[in-house]
Amino acid sequence: MTELKDGCVKPARGPIVSTLASSERTAMLKEDKMMVRVGQLAIDFEVNAYINGVGFQPIKLSDYKGKWIVLCFYPGDFTFV
Amino acid sequence: MAAVAVRYEEFKALGVEVLAISTDSRFSHKIWQEQELSKMVSGGLPFPMLSDAGGRIGAIYGVYDEAAGVDIRGRFIIDPDFVIRAMEVLTPEVGRNPDELIRQIKAFQHVRATGEVTPSGWQPGQVTLTPGPELVGHVCEVWKP
Numbered sequence: 001m002t003e004l005k006d007g008c009v010k011p012a013r014g015p016i017v018s019t020l021a022s023s024e025r026t027a028m029l030k031e032d033k034m035m036v037r038v039g040q041l042a043i044d045f046e047v048n049a050y051i052n053g054v055g056f057q058p059i060k061l062s063d064y065k066g067k068w069i070v071l072c073f074y075p076g077d078f079t080f081v
Numbered sequence: 082m083a084a085v086a087v088r089y090e091e092f093k094a095l096g097v098e099v100l101a102i103s104t105d106s107r108f109s110h111k112i113w114q115e116q117e118l119s120k121m122v123s124g125g126l127p128f129p130m131l132s133d134a135g136g137r138i139g140a141i142y143g144v145y146d147e148a149a150g151v152d153i154r155g156r157f158i159i160d161p162d163f164v165i166r167a168m169e170v171l172t173p174e175v176g177r178n179p180d181e182l183i184r185q186i187k188a189f190q191h192v193r194a195t196g197e198v199t200p201s202g203w204q205p206g207q208v209t210l211t212p213g214p215e216l217v218g219h220v221c222e223v224w225k226p
Contacts (some may be wrong), residue, residue, distance in 0.1 A: 001201065002221030006107075007112060009202055012132075012134070014135075014137040014138065015136075015138060015141055017143060020139075026100075026207045033139070033140070033141070034141060034142065035141040035142075036141065036142050036143065036157070036168070036196050038165050038166060038167065039164065039165070039166075040164065040165060040170060041163050041164055042157070042159045042163050042164070043141055043142075043164070043184055044163050045129045045137075045138045045141075046131060047102070047128060047132055047134070047138060048106075048107045048131075048132045048134070049110075049129045049131045049132060049182040050107040050108075050110035050111045050114065050127045050129070050130045050132075051108060051130070052114055052124070052125045052126055052127060052128075052130075056107050058215070059100070059129055059131055061100075061159075061186055062163070064098045064100070065161070065163050066161050067096060067097070067161055067188060068095065068096055068097040068098070068158070068160060068161060068189075068190070069097070069098050069099075069100065069157075069158075069159040070085075070092065070097055070098070070099045070100070070156060070157070070158055070159075070182065070186070071091065071100050071102065071140065071142075071156065071157040071159060072082065072085060072099065072100065072101050072102065072155075072156045072177075073102050073133075073139055073144045073152040073154060073156070074082055074101060074102075074103050074152070074154055075103065075149075075151045075152065075154065075173050076103050076104065076105055077103060077105045077112075077113035078113055078117065079112060079173075
């Protein structure tokens with residue numbers, strides 16, 4: 001499978017806040033504070049990713065809208081638990 | 082993450098997309114996959130590994146540890162309408178329980194399909210509750226812990 005060409009530095013959009021109300025947007029940009037709540041819409045983002053068998057590509061959380069998603073944060077590659 | 086990966090077939094059967102995310106670069110993800118994960122899990126981690134550069138995503142999801150500069154273990158169940166249904170955040174010493182994650186997904190899917198609600202510890206096939214005025218004061222007749 002061909003891998004996308006990829007440089008050393010590749011910006012991604014990070015949190016995508018255009019859908020939020022302006023007061024929320026201001027609060028989020030001022031300090032990176034927790035914005036998510038159960039029962040509320042997930043906050044979209046775009047980041048770079050590695051996909052086994054595919055290679056490097058940017059991914060947006062909203063690419064998976066319409067499906068059940070489990071988003072798993074973990075402390076780091078090569079950790080133990 | 083490997084513990085979740087070995088249950089991947091179950092997630093797939095439930096129509097769930099798993100996304101792993103840490104502050105590591107995509108390059109680090111690739112080498113971890115090739116050097117280690119592929120030896121723990123046949124075929125390696127089957128889901129995308131996302132790079133949360135600078136912890137910007139972790140910060141808004143409430144899992145970014147500024148002192149350590151990493152995202153601590155946190156998982157979020159998001160439904161097809163993009164609504165967050167559940168979250169679990171742990172300090173790093175204790176690993177996750179994929180059984181409980183799968184149970185919660187099944188329960189949320191059941192609720193979404195039927196409009197019923199599931200009592201504590203519910204497993205597929207067990208009794209559910211139908212909320213309404215008739216149930217008030219009568220839960221004990223249909224369900225006991």
